[in-house]
Amino acid sequence: MKGSVASDTAYFIEQLKLFIKYPEVLSNDESHRSEIQRLTRLVSVALETPQESMQRIMFTYLPLVTARLSNEFGLLATLTMGDDANPVALSDLIKTSGLDKSLVSAIMDYHCYHGSAIEPRQGFYAPTKLTHNLLDPKVVTTLTCWHDIVGPAYGSLHRVLTSGPNGPDGSGKKTAFQVTHNTTQSFYDWLESNPERHASFYGYMAAVHAVTKKWVDVVQFDEEIAHNAHENEVVFVDIGGGDGSQSIEVQKVHNLGGKIVMQDRAAVVEKAQKAREAGVETMVYDFFTEQPVKGARAYFIQFVLLNWVDDDCVRILASQAPAMGPDSVLMIVDYVQGHRWETKGKIPEPDLWTPAAALAARACHEAQSRSSADYRHLLERAGLEMTEVRVFTNFGQAVIMAKKPKPAVDGS
Ligand SMILES: C[S@@+](CC[C@H](N)C(=O)[O-])C[C@H]1O[C@@H](n2cnc3c(N)ncnc32)[C@H](O)[C@@H]1O
Numbered sequence: 530m531k532g533s534v535a536s537d538t539a540y541f542i543e544q545l546k547l548f549i550k551y552p553e554v555l556s557n558d559e560s561h562r563s564e565i566q567r568l569t570r571l572v573s574v575a576l577e578t579p580q581e582s583m584q585r586i587m588f589t590y591l592p593l594v595t596a597r598l599s600n601e602f603g604l605l606a607t608l609t610m611g612d613d614a615n616p617v618a619l620s621d622l623i624k625t626s627g628l629d630k631s632l633v634s635a636i637m638d639y640h641c642y643h644g645s646a647i648e649p650r651q652g653f654y655a656p657t658k659l660t661h662n663l664l665d666p667k668v669v670t671t672l673t674c675w676h677d678i679v680g681p682a683y684g685s686l687h688r689v690l691t692s693g694p695n696g697p698d699g700s701g702k703k704t705a706f707q708v709t710h711n712t713t714q715s716f717y718d719w720l721e722s723n724p725e726r727h728a729s730f731y732g733y734m735a736a737v738h739a740v741t742k743k744w745v746d747v748v749q750f751d752e753e754i755a756h757n758a759h760e761n762e763v764v765f766v767d768i769g770g771g772d773g774s775q776s777i778e779v780q781k782v783h784n785l786g787g788k789i790v791m792q793d794r795a796a797v798v799e800k801a802q803k804a805r806e807a808g809v810e811t812m813v814y815d816f817f818t819e820q821p822v823k824g825a826r827a828y829f830i831q832f833v834l835l836n837w838v839d840d841d842c843v844r845i846l847a848s849q850a851p852a853m854g855p856d857s858v859l860m861i862v863d864y865v866q867g868h869r870w871e872t873k874g875k876i877p878e879p880d881l882w883t884p885a886a887a888l889a890a891r892a893c894h895e896a897q898s899r900s901s902a903d904y905r906h907l908l909e910r911a912g913l914e915m916t917e918v919r920v921f922t923n924f925g926q927a928v929i930m931a932k933k934p935k936p937a938v939d940g941s
Contacts, residue, residue: 545569552658567878590680595639597676600669602626604636608646608656609664616653667736674733678726682706682892705892716836716893721796731772731800734832738774744831744862744928747921750782754827754858758787763825767791768816768849769833773804775862780807790822816845820852828853831862835886836894839907846911853933859913861929866900868925871918882924904929 548555548565555562577585599605607625611617623633637654640646645659662668685705688697696702702713712719720727748754755764764787767776773791780789791804792814801811814821820828828849834842849859864886869877887898899907905915914934920927 591639592643593672593676593680595636595643596645596663596672598636599640599663600673602628604633604640605645605656605660605664608640608654608660611653611655613647613649613655616647616649616655619652619654622654667739670729670732671736674729678710678720678730679706679889679893681709683888685709686888686892704895706894717794721794727796727800731797734771735774741926742922743778744775744860744919744921744926745778745782747919748860748928750779751785755783755785755787758785758826760786762787763790763822764827765789766820766822766825766828767809768814768820768828768830768845769793770801770804770829770831771797773801773807773809773811775829775831776804776809777807780809787826790825792816792822816848817841818848820849823852824854825852825857828857828859829862830860833863834861834907835863835890835898836896838896839910841896842907843910846908846913850912850933853913855933855935857932859908859931861904861931862926863904863929864898864925865904865918865920865927865929866898866925868901868920868927871901872920877923880924882922882926901927901929 555565574582574585596605603625604622607622608617619630619633619637622637623630626633628636637646637648640660641648641654643659644657645663646654647657648654663672682705685697685708689703689705689708691697693699697708700713702708702711704716706716706719707713710719714722720730750765758764764783764785765776765779767773767779767790770776770791770793776789776791783789788810789808790810790812791801792798792812793801794815795813798811798813801809805811812822816830816833830845830849834845837845846859853859864883865871866883866887868883869879883898890896890898901915901918904918908915908929908931912933913931915929915931917930918927919930
């Protein structure tokens with residue numbers, strides 16, 4: 530076995546070089562493409578010496594930092610003005626960025642190592658596919674948000690977990706987010722206190738929604754939820770709906786009668802113009818208070834509960850329960866920890882998003898991700914009954930469906 534691996538090494542290297550040169554050969558075969566990515570990543574780790582493991586991990590900040598700097602100072606945009614035959618001179622990158630030679634050289638050396646630039650001749654650089662990926666507006670928005678807002682919070686998690694009940698500096702800052710950003714405000718108050726941050730966070734949310742698979746692919750909205758709906762009936766209430774992107778998704782797939790309502794904090798609702806233009810009604814609503822829209826077909830709550838501790842989640846869910854009729858459905862879209870082990874058939878490989886989201890929830894909100902058993906328990910505490918869990922991405926995003934339990938028939 531081992532002998533055949535060794536004798537096939539040259540062939541393996543040739544194949545890898547071909548994939549690097551012609552990545553498009555796999556563009557129509559998603560499962561092979563992602564399997565090759567996963568395996569080459571694991572091969573790379575399997576071949577590491579301890580010193581290489583150390584190096585890979587100790588420099589993990591750098592892709593985010595160099596991408597942010599390169600976008601801010603126009604290095605990547607300038608790079609795309611050249612190509613392999615006519616690469617961009619270091620002096621031009623220095624001139625357009627306004628940064629000093631040593632810093633630009635270091636950033637460009639990192640890009641070359643990382644595959645986001647090449648240096649065909651000394652001091653001249655050309656773009657790669659990754660350069661263009663990093664300039665995609667959705668990627669820029671997301672990386673900016675993670676560099677400025679969430680990333681630093683990951684970095685303070687250790688300080689918070691190793692300090693006493695009053696936080697690392699005794700000032701009452703409890704979350705890693707509060708410690709790193711030197712604030713006692715909650716995550717959402719802090720976002721709303723600065724328009725740039727606010728726009729950055731919601732830009733990131735929109736970018737993620739635009740590139741990931743959607744829950745509407747696994748819920749036949751009209752068939753399952755809105756059948757026979759009347760004109761004035763509310764078919765969908767999007768609780769903590771942010772920019773209203775999910776209400777707009779429903780608007781796209783929904784062809785029957787009925788209204789769609791999006792609710793959030795005042796500062797967020799104010800900015801949800803796109804949703805209003807799409808015909809969605811918007812409403813200021815604090816989800817810790819009783820839901821004012823009664824008897825809707827569906828109450829929907831996406832990427833909200835992972836930001837709150839159990840007792841708060843129970844309060845949020847219990848605030849919806851009195852509004853729900855016997856046929857109302859509550860849909861929670863969130864990450865489900867351990868979803869791999871609940872999948873029928875081939876068990877999916879471990880993914881990056883589920884643990885990354887769980888750690889971000891802990892760092893930014895002192896909150897947590899949950900397994901489907903945890904969701905069942907939360908719903909029961911709020912007087913609701915979990916009916917189904919439909920996982921719709923291979924990184925653990927799922928629709929958790931619930932309803933009001935039927936009142937017990939009094940047999941006496
Ligand atoms: C992570 S975002 C998710 C937004 C949206 N559901 C989505 O999937 O894009 C969480 C949302 O909860 C909202 N939120 C936070 N506290 C709230 C409260 N007390 N009442 C209503 N909405 C709240 C935030 O303003 C934010 O828009």
